[in-house]
Amino acid sequence: IEIVKEKERYELDYSKESQTFTAKKAKEIVPKLNSKLLFWIAIRNFRIHFLKNLLAIVLISLGTVSFISTLGIKNTIKNEIQSFKEKNDYYSKGSIAFSKKPLSEGLTYLQTLPNVKDVYYQYNLQNINLKYDHKNKHLDTKSPTLISSNLSMIYGDMPKDNRNEISLSLSVASSLSKNINQLVGKYVDFEYFDKEGQKHKIKMKVSGISNDTFDNFTMSTKLEKKIYKEVAKGEASAIAFSVKNFEDIPKIHRLLKSKGYDIYTKEKDIRAFKNSFADTIKLFTILSNLLLLLFISVSFIIIYRISITRYSEVGILSCLGYSTRNISKILRRETVLFCLLSILFSSIWLLIFNTVYSHNFGYNLEFNFQLGMLLLLVNIGLVFGITGFVNYRLVNLSPSLALKK
Numbered sequence: 220i221e222i223v224k225e226k227e228r229y230e231l232d233y234s235k236e237s238q239t240f241t242a243k244k245a246k247e248i249v250p251k252l253n254s255k256l257l258f259w260i261a262i263r264n265f266r267i268h269f270l271k272n273l274l275a276i277v278l279i280s281l282g283t284v285s286f287i288s289t290l291g292i293k294n295t296i297k298n299e300i301q302s303f304k305e306k307n308d309y310y311s312k313g314s315i316a317f318s319k320k321p322l323s324e325g326l327t328y329l330q331t332l333p334n335v336k337d338v339y340y341q342y343n344l345q346n347i348n349l350k351y352d353h354k355n356k357h358l359d360t361k362s363p364t365l366i367s368s369n370l371s372m373i374y375g376d377m378p379k380d381n382r383n384e385i386s387l388s389l390s391v392a393s394s395l396s397k398n399i400n401q402l403v404g405k406y407v408d409f410e411y412f413d414k415e416g417q418k419h420k421i422k423m424k425v426s427g428i429s430n431d432t433f434d435n436f437t438m439s440t441k442l443e444k445k446i447y448k449e450v451a452k453g454e455a456s457a458i459a460f461s462v463k464n465f466e467d468i469p470k471i472h473r474l475l476k477s478k479g480y481d482i483y484t485k486e487k488d489i490r491a492f493k494n495s496f497a498d499t500i501k502l503f504t505i506l507s508n509l510l511l512l513l514f515i516s517v518s519f520i521i522i523y524r525i526s527i528t529r530y531s532e533v534g535i536l537s538c539l540g541y542s543t544r545n546i547s548k549i550l551r552r553e554t555v556l557f558c559l560l561s562i563l564f565s566s567i568w569l570l571i572f573n574t575v576y577s578h579n580f581g582y583n584l585e586f587n588f589q590l591g592m593l594l595l596l597v598n599i600g601l602v603f604g605i606t607g608f609v610n611y612r613l614v615n616l617s618p619s620l621a622l623k624k
Contacts, residue, residue, distance in 0.1 A: 257545075257548050257549055257552055258552055260549050260552075261549050261550075261552035261553045261555075261556060262556065264549065264553055265553050265556050265557070268525050268528075271521055271524070271525050272525070272557060272560075273560075274521055275517075275518040275521040275522050275525075275557075276557060276560050276561050276564055277564060278514040278515075278517050278518045278521075279514060279515065279518045279561050279598070279601055279602065279605075280561050280562075280564035280565040280567075280568055280598070281510070281514050281568060282510055282511040282512075282513070282514030282515055282518075282601075283511070283561075283565050283594060283597050283598050283601065284565050284568040284569050284572060284594075285506070285507040285510040285511055285514075286507050286508070286510075286511045286597065287565075287569065287586075287590055287593060287594045287597070288503075288507065288569065288572055288576075288584060289500075289503045289504050289506075289507040290590055290593070291573075291584035291585050291586050291590055292499075292500070292503050292576075292584065293500055293503075294584075294585030294587070294590075295583070295584060295585045296496050296499065296500060297585075298585055299496075300465070300492075300496065303492075304465045308376075308377055308378070308379055308380055309366055309370075309377035309378075309437070309485070310465065310468070310485045310488070310489060311461050311462050311463075311465050311468060312366050312459065312460070312461050312462075312484070312485075313366055313459075313460050313461075313462065313468070313471065313472070313475075313482060313483060313484040314341070314363065314364075314365045314366050314457050314458065314459055314460075314482075314483040314484075315329075315457060315458040315460075315475065315480050315481060315482055315483075316365055316456075316457050316481040316483060317454075317455075317456050317457060317481075318480070318481040320479050320480055320481075322340070322455055322457070322458055325458050325475075325480050326338060326340065326458055328478065329458065329460050332471070334462060334463045334464055334467050334471070335460050335461070335462055335463070335471065336460070336461050336462075336463055337380070337440050337444075337459070337460060337461040338458065338459070338460045339443075339444055339447065339458070339459055339460075340447065340451070340455035340457075340458060340459075341363035341443070341447060341455060341456060341457040341458065341459050342363070342447055342450060342451055342452070342453070342455055342456060343360055343361065343362050343363070343456050344358075344360070344361040344411060344446070344450060345359065345360055345361075345412070345450075346358075346359065346411070346412055347361050347409070347410070347411055348408075348409075348410040348411075349387075349391060349395065349407050349408070349409060349410075349436070350407060350408040350410065351395040351396065351402070351405065351406075351407045351408070352395070352396070354394070354395050354396070356391050356394040356395055356434070358434055361434075361435070361436070362456060362457075363456055363457040363459070364431075364435055364436070364437045365457065365483040366483050366484060366485060367483045367484075367485070369430075370429060370430070370431065370485075371429065371430050372386070372427045372428065372429055372430070373389065373399075373427075373428045373429065373430055374399065374400045374402075374403050374427055374428040375403040375404075375425070375426050375427025375428060376426050376427045377426065377427060377429075377437060378426045378427075378437060378438060378439035378442075379426070379439060380439055380440040380441060380461070381439070381440075381441055382424070382426075382439055382441065383421065383422070383423050383424060383439065383441070383442060384423060384424050384425075384426040384438070384439045384442075385407065385409065385423040385424070385425060385426065385436055385437065385438050385439070385442070386425070386426050386427045386428065386429050386436065386437045387402065387407075387425060387427075387428055387429070387436050388428075388429050388431035388432070388433060388434060388435040388436060389428060389429065389430060389431060389432055390431070390432055390433060390434050390435075391434055391435065391436055392425075392428045395407065399428050400428070402425045402428065403425055403426070403427055403428065404424070404425065405424070405425050406422050406423065406424055406425070407422075407423055407425060408420055408421075408422055408423075409421045409422075409423050409438075411446060411449075411450065412450070413449040413450055414449065414450055414451065414452045419449070421442065421446075423438070423442065440459070440461070443459065465489070466489075466493065468484055468485065468486055468489045469486045469489060469490050469493075471484070472484045472486035473486075515601060515605070518601075518605065519605050519609075522605055522606060522609050523609055526609045526610070526612070526613050529613060530613065533546060533613055533614065543614045543615065546614055547610070547614050550606075550610045550613070550614065551610075553606075554602060554603060554606045554607070554610070557602050557606060558598060558599055558602040558603065561598045561601075561602050562594075562595060562598045562599075565594055565598055566594075569584075569586070569594070572584070573586065
């Protein structure tokens with residue numbers, strides 16, 4: 220209606236100046252629509268089909284959010300795995316115990332593996348004293364701690380490699396304090412004798428308490444290397460090593476096992492840990508892709524059905540002498556409105572999903588700038604892709620066929 224009124228206004232203005240000119244050229248006059256008028260026409264057209272458009276917008280935004288949320292969950296899981304690795308250094312450690320196969324062969328073989336580091340011999344320690352608050356725990360002999368699936372922490376964490384830290388077994392901690400949980404973060408004096416018989420004392424921070432029921436403790440790699448270097452005497456009783464990549468532990472474990480070594484690692488725990496996260500990611504990915512496909516399909520059907528009702532509108536405008544260019548401009552502005560609302564709804568859905576996810580699982584989605592841009596691009600791509608396909612058919616249909624529809 221607005222376009223027809225403008226066309227009549229153009230003809231009327233010209234007829235005031237020259238009636239002859241108007242009669243001759245009226246058919247060639249095509250009104251130029253300014254951007255403001257095009258915008259308001261687009262808004263009015265959008266309002267006519269508002270409920271159907273709104274339903275399509277909601278579905279597209281839900282599909283987009285389900286897809287983006289999966290990526291956010293993947294980032295969350297990766298960050299949780301990284302956080303777990305930082306808090307549990309001992310999960311990347313392993314030991315080869317003394318067995319029929321010489322330890323020297325094991326040491327040489329481990330040093331050839333590119334994804335293994337911090338390979339060194341471990342020895343039995345003699346005449347060890349641990350002192351805290353006027354209490355002393357004496358150990359005649361202390362064998363190397365063999366990392367296994369049975370070893371876990373009751374309080375705190377295992378020692379960090381580059382710090383002066385020690386974790387105590389339950390029995391040792393009980394000998395030093397009645398409230399063992401209060402030992403975490405405190406300092407104990409570690410006394411030992413080197414191979415020359417000279418006494419040494421190192422102040423170590425208690426990083427945690429393990430579930431080991433024997434008189435045992437585990438030191439950081441930094442301290443172990445230093446002490447073993449000073450006390451090394453006789454034959455080694457084990458080999459300690461670390462794996463550079465947390466995920467490679469199961470592979471290294473199987474490799475050393477196949478070579479006949481008596482290997483100890485947290486391989487079972489890591490495998491279960493990885494599988495649970497992998498299954499979670501796989502489930503979310505499948506569900507999000509199915510939802511995205513479903514919502515896009517339904518949205519396409521809705522938008523296509525809206526376009527069918529507009530064939531007669533386009534046919535009438537074409538018969539009035541309006542070019543497909545002007546009609547396309549209006550449709551493009553409708554698409555922009557559609558896209559803006561889709562982005563707005565996507566942001567709202569994402570906020571709701573993040574709130575619900577955080578409330579139920581205790582983690583926020585790792586939604587960064589890259590995912591924000593991807594959310595924007597996916598919305599733009601889907602909206603312009605679907606409406607572009609539908610509008611192309613709508614605009615390029617001949618007026619006679621459009622009026623018949």
